Amino acid sequence: MKKFWNWVKNESGRTLHLDGVIAEESWFGDEVTPKQFKSELTNESGDITIWINSPGGDVFAASQIYNMLMDYKGKVTVKIDGVAASAASVIAMAGGEVHMSPVSMMMIHNPMTIAFGDAVEMEKAINMLSEVKESIINAYELKTGLSRTELSDLMDAESWFNSKKAVELGFADEVMFVNKSESDSPEEGIIYSKMAVVNSFLHKLPQKEEKKGTDITILDKRLELLKY
Template sequence: MKKFWNWVKNEEGRTLYLDGVIAEESWFGDEVTPRQFKSELMNEGGDITIWINSPGGDVFAASQIYNMLMDYKGQVTVKIDGIAASAASVIAMAGSEVFMSPVSMMMIHNPMTIAFGDTAEMKKAIQMLSEVKESIINAYELKTGLSRIKLSHMMDAESWFNSKKAVELGFADGIMFQNESEETSPEEGMIYSQMAVVNSFLHKLPQREKKTGTDISILDKRLELLKF
């Protein structure tokens, strides 16, 4: 297992860097990696700071890390300096305080998997994804206080938040490098969804492509660029 985390210790205390994909190889059923991560986390006490810049990854790894951090006795401060998307956003919810860079982003969406088999196996996969989604909502709900229905809808839409919107919704507690006297204006926060981006793109297509429908391959290629 390639380590996706790095501990640094200085006069300010211990800092954990999560940079890149969370567990490029799934650690589901793996006993070594989770134990190693927990050992390094619990090796010393005191407050810790976690810097996150990750597009996400293994939801099982993220869930276990979330649990370990929630159970940690010291203060856990999370700082998002780039992106905390998908599984990485779950880990961020374990922070006693969560701060985002003014130029950082957070993304939440429905869990995904690859499945094969007959109808029964497909139904099992759907049920599994549904349960995983509910478990993820538990973490979001605990941090934000938002309703499960609203959180579910945001995950369905694959929602992207800038720092101000994340604070407004309760996913973050503050914005880094901002003076305490500065107030965040709710109207300045922005939330983006994949569907909104696609719809906006379709409205900007040349009318001749909409009317004739002859250049479907070009349209498909353009839509492909919108996938995250």
């Protein structure tokens, strides 16, 4: 059976390398795989280290992994070496300690789904997404101590944090490969949102351009961007 996880044993205990999309083939609609993962997790004891490099995936699969790691009796240390985005950021919150590489990123955003049907079905989908968002905020709130309103706003904006900003906000505990004095430096971390980046780019476009007697407005340029 294909598995997206890979346990490695070493002198310091067990290490889990969680790479790639969460729920790709193995988890979606599979009732056996979660049980198998839990069986492997609890088959041995001791401290474990979870390395994460994932763009995210299925939020319910991520919730299962989060719960298993939170319930694990040994110490769980999460290390992000690439990106912990979307559902992968939820898993990261299960770490008793979360360490991020200086070149890693974390991204949080609102849950998404595909819905089909009439207005009633659309309303059901909206309500479901709202409840899923609240459940995700539960994990972020427990780790960061930020207010639910702050977290909701960060998710609305599809926020990206570099390692220093993640530590500043409480999503991570320290930056790897730097000494304590450097990590405590007054230099601020960086946070940006997808919306801010798009708006910043669009504002740099000329408002009107003359070409062979025809006005090409910024709206025309936005439509061209959407084609790509």
